[in-house]
Amino acid sequence: MHIETNGTRIHVAQQGSGELALVFLHYYGGSSRTWDAVAAQVAQRCRIVATDHRGWGRSAAPAEGYRIADLAADAEGVIAALGLQRYVLVGHSMGGKVAQLMASRRPHGLEGLILVAPSPPSPMLLSAEQRAMLAGAYQSRESVEFVLDHVLTAKPLTAARRAQVIEDSLQAAPQAKLAWPNVAMAEDITADVAAIEVPTLVISGEQDQVDRIATLQAELLPRIPQAALRVLPGVGHLSPLEDPEAVAQLIEGFIDALPKATRQ
Template sequence: MKIQSNGVSLNVRVKGDGELTLVFLHYWGGSSRTWHHVTGILAGRFQTVAVDQRGWGESAAGSGDFSVETLADDVQGIIDTLALKRYLIVGHSMGGKIAQLLASRRPVGLAGVVLVAPGSPGPSIFPLEQRKMMAHAYDTRESITATVAQVLAGKTLSDADLAQVVEDSLRGAPEAKVAWPMATMMEDIRSSVAHISVPVLVVAGEWDKVDPVELLSSHVLPHLPGANQTVLPRTGHLSPLESPVELSALIDRFAHHCGG
């Protein structure tokens, strides 16, 4: 379904039913479809809401503002429009940085946050030259498949999932592709995330080359009061596609801990 939020048309995929809703935010280059294995597993117990963030999937790019604040406002508008009473936010990579800022605002109804290989609340440690290269990682089918094989995935993706990743990455708005590595990932929201007051679970991939376990331990966990970290064995950065059963089990267990 399409929802007007914060001045832009955003595509949202809703499945399942339950007293607790899980709101899913994808990585830079992905879409709501990134979560299709996970939502397929969890929709039997929860309502799931997977968002195409602005400039990705079937969502409009809007005015070209891709700041963390704007992206968080987009998601809050979706939550308000759907009148969600009680929910968890599950954010992956870029979506994890958005989830952190949204949670720091202590919105009504938020029961907890799952951060899957999340972007750091502080500025990225990637040097400028590396970030310039990242800005072109999704230019062509060949560059995307190389990025998946060499950087993003620890396991070999199925043909269908790889085709989906390529399609989602190609489809992204040019300004959205550039915004994350060149601007949004450099934003500093550390003072804000200190205000998060709900339980937080950080999920790392053992083989993640983008946000490795050590980086999350040193640059994310210290800024999140009371957060716990767990590691998915033999998994790279794309855990929703690489290890969806294991990730779903972690989310389910955490939701139960939060009263879901």
């Protein structure tokens, strides 16, 4: 389905049922499909809401509006349109930075925050050459495959998931591909995230080369109250695709540990 929000059309994939919803926000290069294998394991106990960020997947691709606040407003509009009363935000990488800003606003109904290989709230400072390389990473099948094999993963993906990643990365709008390395990645939301007050789980791959454990320990964990880190052995940056079973288990454990009143 599509939801009109914040001046654009956002594609939303849903499954499962329950009073508690999990709202999934994908990484730079992905789509709502990134979460399929994780969602399949938790859909029996929760309502699943997975969005495509503007410019990605099946969402509309306006010419502008790709800052963290814009992506957050899109997701907030989806949550409002669906009338979600109780939910946990689950953000991966770029989606993790978006989720941090959303959680910092202490929205009604938010009961927890799960950050999977999240981009930290502090600016990621890249050289002009590094920005150009990142902006061009998804321009051809060959470039996507190189980044996938040498940067994004530590475990080989199944053939189906590999094909999905390549398709999602290639079909994104050019303005969406350019906005993260040139704009949103450099945004500073460190002052905002201090206001996060819900339990927060941070999931990191042991071999993540993008948002490394050391970076999260220095730039993210000290800034978010109640944040706890769990590390997945032998996993890279794309843990929802590399080891969805482990990610799903951590999500289920997090839900079980929420205050009893929130699980009824």
